[in-house]
Every structure is written in structure tokens, then in C-alpha cells.
Amino acid sequence: MADLRRNIEEARLRTAQSGQRTILFIDEIHRFNKGQQDAVLPFVEEGVITLIGATTENPSFEVNAALLSRTRVFVLAALDDDQVGAIVDRAVSDPERGLGGRHVDLDAEARAALIRVANGDARIALNGLEAAAALARPKQGRRMVTAALVEEAVQRKNLLYDRAGEEHYNIISALHKSLRDSDPDASLYWLGRMLEAGEDPLYVARRLIRFASEDIGLADPQALTQAVAAQQAAHFIGMPEANLALAQAVVYLATAPKSNALYAAYTTVQEDVERTRADPVPLHLRNAPTPLMRKVGYGKGYRYAHDYEEAQVEQQHLPDAIKDRTYYHPSDRGYEKAVKDRLDAFAAARRKARKTS
Numbered sequence: 001m002a003d004l005r006r007n008i009e010e011a012r013l014r015t016a017q018s019g020q021r022t023i024l025f026i027d028e029i030h031r032f033n034k035g036q037q038d039a040v041l042p043f044v045e046e047g048v049i050t051l052i053g054a055t056t057e058n059p060s061f062e063v064n065a066a067l068l069s070r071t072r073v074f075v076l077a078a079l080d081d082d083q084v085g086a087i088v089d090r091a092v093s094d095p096e097r098g099l100g101g102r103h104v105d106l107d108a109e110a111r112a113a114l115i116r117v118a119n120g121d122a123r124i125a126l127n128g129l130e131a132a133a134a135l136a137r138p139k140q141g142r143r144m145v146t147a148a149l150v151e152e153a154v155q156r157k158n159l160l161y162d163r164a165g166e167e168h169y170n171i172i173s174a175l176h177k178s179l180r181d182s183d184p185d186a187s188l189y190w191l192g193r194m195l196e197a198g199e200d201p202l203y204v205a206r207r208l209i210r211f212a213s214e215d216i217g218l219a220d221p222q223a224l225t226q227a228v229a230a231q232q233a234a235h236f237i238g239m240p241e242a243n244l245a246l247a248q249a250v251v252y253l254a255t256a257p258k259s260n261a262l263y264a265a266y267t268t269v270q271e272d273v274e275r276t277r278a279d280p281v282p283l284h285l286r287n288a289p290t291p292l293m294r295k296v297g298y299g300k301g302y303r304y305a306h307d308y309e310e311a312q313v314e315q316q317h318l319p320d321a322i323k324d325r326t327y328y329h330p331s332d333r334g335y336e337k338a339v340k341d342r343l344d345a346f347a348a349a350r351r352k353a354r355k356t357s
Helices: 002-018 034-046 081-093 108-118 122-135 147-154 166-180 184-196 201-219 222-237 243-255 261-275 291-295 335-356
Strands: 022-027 049-054 104-106 142-145
Touching: 002 022, 002 034, 034 049, 081 104, 081 108, 081 122, 104 108, 108 122, 108 147, 122 142, 122 147, 166 184, 166 201, 166 243, 184 201, 184 243, 201 222, 201 243, 201 261, 201 335, 222 243
Parallel strands: 022 049, 104 142
Antiparallel strands: none
């Protein structure tokens, strides 16, 4: 902050003395906390500085709304393979800013390997090229860089993944949507992208458990069992052995019949709990463990289902204000179709009991 205040004060003096404006460049601006970002805001508004901030994070989440509203956002996308290849070729041949003076030869497989591990990041490609060239032994005055040397220099492909950043949420969203769309191949791919980049397997397992209830529910009751089993396996044996347990759960969930009936039902319940009165439990549903409770009507008129044909009885279970509400509407998919048929049979039995009573 001391450096920032000094730079801003210098910018203010420069503007006052010469009318010259100052560009202030802040790299990794997302590392500035809210207070530090707020300190810059008035000087941006006054025109004392022209702010340029660089960040690898989504500014919507990491930059204050007030500061963000006074800036223009430019998104720098990853380079494509042709662009990375052109940069590598230039670095190999350029004698001043590249390796041209070191007499480096790059074979086609090594070039392809550099492009692959770069994953759209020119810096990784150039660092990998330089490290591989340093490993190459001179032969007749030339250094031949091979794919094996590139793999040794880079060791591991750079995976764009930050467990605390935007890409973390992008990839888990891709996994969830691939599962919902019943695509086992894409689901396995996004799972692998997370696990191979070092994601906590228990985080993945938690998301699978949520998915099993949200997007499958009673269409396949075993989905939740599979997801919980994967969580237990991941907790018990850890990575990398747990990768197959998670993969098994992912394929099961992707290929299971889908229903969001439970999710929709509980969402409506939440809305009713929030918007309606907290009405008391109907008297006939209350326990009456004391004489006083029985005297004031607790439990009076309660009908014990097992005393009736097919264990079906007509009685009110919701408060008066919402007594006719139906929350759960099962789908016709998977096991939920059997649930729907059973609920229809329950309703028919209750109608029959009503007519005979």
C-alpha cells in the first residue's frame, strides 16, 4: 500500500505540474483485497490515473463492482495450436531473442509435444523449449531437441485448473451438465480433468452425491447408494486408487434415468416455508402423552392407517392454509414410474374408502 500511495501521489503531482496523465498497471489485481481496491477507486474517478489491471481470475468475482463498473474488460483467450507453433518456430530461429544462436534443431514430434503441453500458453511452450534445448547434447555443433527431451523437460502437461478459481467451477459445472445430459464419455473426461489436476476426490464425491438426489432421485434409488459408496471408497483408499471408484459412480449416474421431481418438490416446500405462516400442526397429528394434552384435543380423531384396508386412510396432514398442496409429482421414468403408479393406487384406495364410509 505504501508503494501504491507513493505512485498515486507522484501521478497527482505530475498532473498538476504538467497536465500529463499517468497509467498505473497492477498485475494480479485480484490479489488486492477490498480495502486496497477501494483505495484506488477515487483516483480512477478523478482521472488522476488510468488504471490497467491484469488478472488470471474472473473479474466479476475478484474485482470490486464499483471499480469494475469504471473499467473496460478485455478477455485474453488462450492461443490456438497454430499460434503456439508459430511462436515456437520463431524462438528456434531467432538469433537475438531466441535460440537461433545455439544451433537448435526441433524435430516434428518435439514441436507437436511442446504445443500439446503448452495448452494454449506460449510461456509454457517457450520455457519447455529452452529447458529441452539445455538437455540436448551437441552433435557436430547442433542440438537436436526430441519429443523425449521435451517430455523430460516439462514432465507434466499444464492443466488449466485452479481449485479456488473460476476454472474449478467451470469444470464441475461441465461435469454436472454432462451427467444430467446422460453423456458418460464427457462425464468421465471432466472427472479426469479434475482428478489429474489434483482436485480433492472428496469434493468430487460430494458433488456426485448432490447430483444423485437432484437430477436422478427416485428414478433410480441406487444412484445415491453408488455415489455414497464412491465417497466412502475415496475416503478409505485415497488417490490415485479411488479414481476408478469415482469413475464407476460417474458412469452409473450418467446412464441412470433422470428426474428432478424431488428437487422441484423440495424447492416448492422451501418457498412455502418462507412465504406462508408457520401454522401449527393439526391437533389430530399431535402426540398426547399427558392427560392435559388429551383433554385439549391432542391426537383426537387420528386414524391409524394399519386399521384400514390397504393401510390407506383419508385424513388431513398439512395445515389448513395449504391442505390441498401437492409437492411431489413423480415422473414416468425409471423406478419413479412405479412410485407414481403406487401413489395413484393409494389415491384410488382412499377414494374407495371415502365412498364406503
